[in-house]
Amino acid sequence: MAEGRVVRAISGFFDVSDNGLVRRCRARGVFKKQGVTVLVGDIVMYDPIGTKEGIITSVLPRQSELVRPPIANVNHVLVVFAFVTPDLNFLMLDKTITAALIAGVEPSVVFTKADLVDEETAQRTCAIYRDCGIRTLAIATKQGTGVDAVRELMSGRVNVVAGPSGAGKSTLANALSPGLQLQMGEVSEKIGRGKQTTRHVELFQLDEDTWLADAPGFSQLQLNVESRELKRYFPDFTEPAGTCAYRGCMHVDEEGCGVKAQVDSGRIHRSRYDSYVQMYQELREQEENMY
Ligand SMILES: Nc1nc2c(ncn2[C@@H]2O[C@H](COP(=O)(O)OP(=O)(O)OP(=O)(O)O)[C@@H](O)[C@H]2O)c(=O)[nH]1
Ligand SMILES: [Zn+2]
Incomplete structure (x- = not known):
């Protein structure tokens, strides 16, 4: 048994690179039944067959x-x-x-x-x-x-x-x-x-x-997030958000918003804030269309 990384997937076959040597591998038949998928980027264990082929026997846990x-x-x-x-x-x-x-x-x-x-x-x-x-x-x-x-x-x-x-x-x-x-x-x-x-x-x-x-x-890529969670992915908002008047402030229409105050004072870049509002509104629209 050896370890390698999947570098390519082509119609049922996976090219597995092991120290620069690439083998064309098939996944174990039982993977389908077990719901195991193999993705490009996966680190896998495989059984070599000759010098050019192999069978993937397991997929190591993914980091992402x-x-x-x-x-x-x-x-x-x-x-x-x-x-x-x-x-x-x-x-x-x-x-x-x-x-x-x-x-x-x-x-x-x-x-x-x-x-x-x-x-x-x-x-x-x-x-x-x-x-x-x-x-x-x-x-x-x-x-x-x-x-x-x-x-x-x-x-x-x-x-x-x-x-x-x-x-x-x-x-x-x-x-x-x-x-x-x-x-x-x-x-x-x-x-x-x-x-x-x-x-x-x-x-x-x-x-x-x-x-x-x-x-x-x-x-x-669709932003895979709820509109109210979007702000968490703007690291530049984290600190000023602590001074918002409302705990659940979305930094859009609210009074006493610490983020908007920092935009006005120039400490948060205007383009970042504009992007946030645009993305927030797009997500809101998608959510409204879902119901
Ligand atoms: N002046 C200048 N031109 C560059 C630089 N880097 C790339 N280019 C030029 O920009 C153009 C586009 O570059 P590509 O590398 O083809 O861009 P790409 O992102 O791969 O584009 P796609 O293949 O369409 O996704 C080419 O004409 C490059 O020569 C740079 O640092 N300075
Ligand atoms: Zn706010």
Whole structure:
């Protein structure tokens, strides 16, 4: 019996990587009856068959489980957005960060294309997220600036990259590990669909204990939370919320709201608050439509 990590799932087969050697494995027949699922990212025990195949005999307990994309044991979301081209969409960025926090996975923010904005703009934008306690980097991938810092951030973790089209995700992946961009492209071509629409997930190994997955559609992830719980996922609101006049304050229409006071005084960034209100209202609408 040996241990490996599932890096790919293809119509009933699972590619299991063990010290860099990948075997095509089948899951034990009894899994279906027992309701055991195997996901990309799972650490599994397997019985080798020859040098290229094997049978998965058990799935080790998961640290986390993302639903979309379906992937196990992710413990870091690299939220990649460009400063410009495309224009920075703060609502989309905040949604992606919040989706990661709701899923129980730590997000870090990587702003790309720092070469296209002035230093002051870059620092001001980074500060919004550093003030939330989120690790944030500004990089210029084409110039090679900051790529090592990203590598350090990812080291020893199972990472997914999330961000909009054109943010520079593929360029970054390629800078982290030359050839990776190509591999990601190949995967999409094989299943004959564009990279944007595919739900195919694959894990790439960057070094012995560092993994990277592409997460198409992560930011469109439905926020899996009740509207009244949303505020818990805004770390920048936690302290000022203690001064709200009402204990159950949602920080929207209430009088004597400590969060709104901090927005007015500039200590909570306005864009963060605007994103919160927008997300809160979207969740409220969904809830009203359910009944
Ligand atoms: N100036 C500048 N351009 C960059 C940088 N990083 C990426 N680009 C460019 O931005 C464009 C989009 O980059 P991609 O890496 O394809 O973006 P992506 O996020 O993978 O986009 P999708 O594949 O559509 O999801 C390309 O033309 C890149 O050359 C950067 O740091 N600076
Ligand atoms: Zn309040």
